[in-house]
Amino acid sequence: MNEGMAPERMISLETITQSIEHLESVQRKSVRPGDCVIVATCNSTYSLKARDDGSYFVSGGWFDRMSSVPLRVRVNGCTWGGCIINVDIVAAVGLCLEFSNRVTTSPIRKIVVISKERQN
Numbered sequence: 001m002n003e004g005m006a007p008e009r010m011i012s013l014e015t016i017t018q019s020i021e022h023l024e025s026v027q028r029k030s031v032r033p034g035d036c037v038i039v040a041t042c043n044s045t046y047s048l049k050a051r052d053d054g055s056y057f058v059s060g061g062w063f064d065r066m067s068s069v070p071l072r073v074r075v076n077g078c079t080w081g082g083c084i085i086n087v088d089i090v091a092a093v094g095l096c097l098e099f100s101n102r103v104t105t106s107p108i109r110k111i112v113v114i115s116k117e118r119q120n
Contacts, residue, residue, distance in 0.1 A: 025092035026111055034081070034116030039091045042106040048075070048090070062103050066114070074100035080105075 026037060034054035038045065044061030049070070051057065057070035077087035078095035081104075091097055097105040 023092045023094060024111065025078070025095075026090045026113055028077075028088050028090050030115065031090055031113070034119075036114040036116075036119060037090055038112040039097060039105070039108055040110040041097070041108050044105065046105065047069065058099065066092065071101070076100055079104065080109075084099075 014018040024051055031037060031050045033050050035050045037048040037050070037056075041050065041061070045082045046058060046060040047065070047117050048058050048068075049055040051072070055072050055074050058073055059071075063069050063071050076098040077085040078089045079085045079098050081096050085098060086092075086095075089095070091111045093108050093111060096107055
C-alpha cells in the first residue's frame with residue numbers, strides 16, 4: 001500500500017447482493033410501457049420514458065449535453081461504480097445507472113415513477 005492512500009476495502013458478492021434488498025429501487029419488471037422514471041443523480045436529472053420493447057427514450061444529463069434528446073437506449077442496470085451490475089434494477093438510490101450506450105451516471109439521489117395513467 002502506498003503511503004497516504006486509503007486501504008482497499010474488500011466486500012463480498014454476497015454482502016453486495018444482500019444490500020440491494022434494503023435500497024430504494026425500481027425493479028425492471030415493475031416499469032410498464034408509457035411509464036416515466038425520473039432519476040436525480042448527484043450531478044444531473046434524467047427522464048426515462050419506457051417503451052413496449054424494453055427500451056427507453058432518455059433525456060437529461062449527458063443526453064442533453066450531447067444534443068441527442070431524447071435518445072432511445074436500453075438500461076443495462078445499476079452498478080456500484082465498478083464492474084458488478086444488477087440487471088434487474090432500473091434505478092436504485094446510492095447506485096449508478098448504466099445505459100446501453102455505456103453512459104454511467106453519478107450515484108442516484110432520488111427516483112420518482114410516474115405511471116402512464118398519471119401523465120397528461
